[in-house]
Amino acid sequence: MAVIEIKNVAKRFGEYQALHDINLTIADQEFMVLLGASGCGKSTLLRIICGLETATEGEIWIGGKRVDHLAPKDRGISMVFQNYAVFPHLTVFENIGFGLRMQKMSNDDVKRRVERTAGLMHIEQLLTRYSGELSGGQRQRVAVARALAMEPDVILMDEPLSNLDALLRMEMRAELKGVLAESNTTAIYVTHDQVEAMSMADRISVMHEGKIVQAASPIEVYRNPAAEFVAGFIGNPPMNFLEATPQGGGKFSVAGHSFDGPSAANSNLQFAIRPEDMTLAENGFPAVAKVVEPLGAHLLVTCELDGKLFRAILDSEMQVKPGETLKLAPVKDRIRWFDPETTLAVA
Amino acid sequence: MTAATTDVAEPSQDTRKAGRFVYVAGVVLLCAWVLVPLYFLLINTLSSPEAVNAYPKSFIPEFDLGSLTFFAGFDGILTALKNSILVAAMTMVMSILIGAPAGYALSRFEFRGKELFRLLILLTRAFPLPLLALPLAVMFIRTGIDDTVFGLALVHTTLAIPFAVLITFSLFSGIPIELEEAAWTLGCNRVTAFQKVILPLVLPGITASAIFAFVISWNEVFAAAVLTIENRTLTAFLLQNLDTSPLHLKFAGGFILVVPALIFIFAVRKYLFAMWGIANR
Numbered sequence: 001m002a003v004i005e006i007k008n009v010a011k012r013f014g015e016y017q018a019l020h021d022i023n024l025t026i027a028d029q030e031f032m033v034l035l036g037a038s039g040c041g042k043s044t045l046l047r048i049i050c051g052l053e054t055a056t057e058g059e060i061w062i063g064g065k066r067v068d069h070l071a072p073k074d075r076g077i078s079m080v081f082q083n084y085a086v087f088p089h090l091t092v093f094e095n096i097g098f099g100l101r102m103q104k105m106s107n108d109d110v111k112r113r114v115e116r117t118a119g120l121m122h123i124e125q126l127l128t129r130y131s132g133e134l135s136g137g138q139r140q141r142v143a144v145a146r147a148l149a150m151e152p153d154v155i156l157m158d159e160p161l162s163n164l165d166a167l168l169r170m171e172m173r174a175e176l177k178g179v180l181a182e183s184n185t186t187a188i189y190v191t192h193d194q195v196e197a198m199s200m201a202d203r204i205s206v207m208h209e210g211k212i213v214q215a216a217s218p219i220e221v222y223r224n225p226a227a228e229f230v231a232g233f234i235g236n237p238p239m240n241f242l243e244a245t246p247q248g249g250g251k252f253s254v255a256g257h258s259f260d261g262p263s264a265a266n267s268n269l270q271f272a273i274r275p276e277d278m279t280l281a282e283n284g285f286p287a288v289a290k291v292v293e294p295l296g297a298h299l300l301v302t303c304e305l306d307g308k309l310f311r312a313i314l315d316s317e318m319q320v321k322p323g324e325t326l327k328l329a330p331v332k333d334r335i336r337w338f339d340p341e342t343t344l345a346v347a
Numbered sequence: 348m349t350a351a352t353t354d355v356a357e358p359s360q361d362t363r364k365a366g367r368f369v370y371v372a373g374v375v376l377l378c379a380w381v382l383v384p385l386y387f388l389l390i391n392t393l394s395s396p397e398a399v400n401a402y403p404k405s406f407i408p409e410f411d412l413g414s415l416t417f418f419a420g421f422d423g424i425l426t427a428l429k430n431s432i433l434v435a436a437m438t439m440v441m442s443i444l445i446g447a448p449a450g451y452a453l454s455r456f457e458f459r460g461k462e463l464f465r466l467l468i469l470l471t472r473a474f475p476l477p478l479l480a481l482p483l484a485v486m487f488i489r490t491g492i493d494d495t496v497f498g499l500a501l502v503h504t505t506l507a508i509p510f511a512v513l514i515t516f517s518l519f520s521g522i523p524i525e526l527e528e529a530a531w532t533l534g535c536n537r538v539t540a541f542q543k544v545i546l547p548l549v550l551p552g553i554t555a556s557a558i559f560a561f562v563i564s565w566n567e568v569f570a571a572a573v574l575t576i577e578n579r580t581l582t583a584f585l586l587q588n589l590d591t592s593p594l595h596l597k598f599a600g601g602f603i604l605v606v607p608a609l610i611f612i613f614a615v616r617k618y619l620f621a622m623w624g625i626a627n628r
Contacts, residue, residue, distance in 0.1 A: 073532065073536065087526060087529075087544055088526075
């Protein structure tokens with residue numbers, strides 16, 4: 001039972017407004033990822049939920065209880081830090097048992113709980129070691145085990161994997177997702193890595209300049225970005241944009257081709273399409289290939305179209321040479337439209 | 348071709364040799380700088396009065412304990428020794444009790460006038476003690492703490508606090524705030540987090556800074572000589588009495604002053620290394 005409600009939370013550091021009127025409800029046992037570039041306020045929001053930072057305005061409710069005046073220890077939360085924050089003067093065992101000891105739990109119970117949590121994170125053999133004797137990945141496991149051992153209602157993670165190397169990160173990603181799913185806790189996970197966000201989240205909150213731009217399932221965020229920012233941030237490479245001018249009757253002209261657009265709109269729009277949603281077709285846009293990157297699974301071609309750079313992901317069997325003109329056509333039902341005034345999506 | 352390469356290689360080897368020579372010579376010189384006077388002090392302390400004044404000197408001590416026995420029986424020296432230890436111990440405790448919280452505040456909190464505060468801490472060392480001695484003496488007489496161990500400890504604490512603050516400031520700054528934050532999320536409040544996480548980590552450094560305060564007090568002679576008459580510390584006592592003593596007793600007196608400090612520093616040398624950040628992480 002730990003629904004998290006963030007109501008009208010704002011944070012100012014002097015003149016600088018770090019968070020603008022954030023409203024977000026995170027369901028019990030949901031895995032919520034706060035995703036955004038550095039400086040977008042995602043860590044600040046997490047720290048406000050944790051109680052390490054106080055909001056200038058607004059309320060935080062956890063499990064139906066208002067907590068924004070409470071100390072971190074009274075909020076029923078655990079936190080995993082980016083730099084692990086494993087206590088260097090204690091063994092792994094004492095690190096994991098630290099919070100339990102603070103609760104005055106009996107020695108036997110501490111031992112049982114520590115051993116079980118260590119088992120979950122596969123670090124049983126490290127219990128007598130000190131943090132100085134551990135690798136980065138092992139330290140991260142200790143930090144997660146320490147948070148899990150508290151059996152919190154909510155577990156907060158601030159870029160927990162960003163200090164690990166790529167291979168380890170992939171391994172930990174899957175493992176963390178599994179462990180958290182079993183632990184029945186509500187999780188808030190801050191990251192700037194969209195792959196991490198897509199692969200782990202039940203729901204992603206994309207943040208930009210102190211606001212939540214979109215909070216939706218990973219597929220929804222990917223398929224139907226709510227704003228240009230999301231479209232340009234999620235996906236590697238991100239969505240392509242082209243200018244669209246209205247022709248009346250819901251028709252829009254894009255780089256000399258006519259498409260069915262949002263019928264209500266009657267002003268200039270942005271036409272957006274994902275690189276992998278381009279196919280070769282006789283009636284497609286003429287695009288001059290500039291850079292061809294064979295990525296193994298597919299071929300990434302950066303072309304010039306309508307005076308702008310335009311990326312397309314094609315089959316790896318294709319033979320494309322720089323300078324060649326390709327005929328690229330978008331998959332019709334994957335086209336999205338954005339209003340350049342509001343930057344929001346138009347249906 | 349081969350000749351050319353050896354021509355190029357040889358000077359670099361020579362430079363390395365020369366560099367090594369300079370390095371070793373530097374180390375030897377520095378050691379001699381410290382050890383030679385100490386050695387002469389030792390020889391002269393353990394020599395009979397005749398040998399001290401003789402020329403040429405023998406480099407082997409005679410193990411004549413005459414001068415030292417004289418000091419052991421010297422009236423008031425044990426009281427002075429006791430006073431010195433008392434003052435130094437009080438200085439140590441007070442400068443840490445006052446300095447460490449200030450260091451913690453400086454490293455963890457942002458407050459108005461923080462930079463000015465740091466400057467002021469250093470500025471306390473800008474006033475020479477002789478300048479302050481007279482007003483201090485008057486003030487001490489008025490408040491009735493003149494000629495007391497506590498009064499002198501107060502002055503010494505003032506001298507030691509800037510170091511205590513700055514050393515503990517760097518100690519606390521060296522500990523990531525996340526460790527403390529992690530402790531807060533795991534059921535600690537500010538006080539218990541400090542006890543359970545920060546204190547164990549800074550203890551070696553705190554010890555080092557305490558020892559530093561102890562040594563500052565132990566070595567201080569001016570304030571001690573001005574502010575005390577009956578309750579003199581060892582430095583002030585020896586300064587007063589050795590002035591008119593024969594040479595062999597001066598050597599022995601110096602030896603008595605140096606040795607306790609040396610033993611103390613030697614005993615806690617590993618914490619001193621910690622102070623310079625070698626063993627603290």
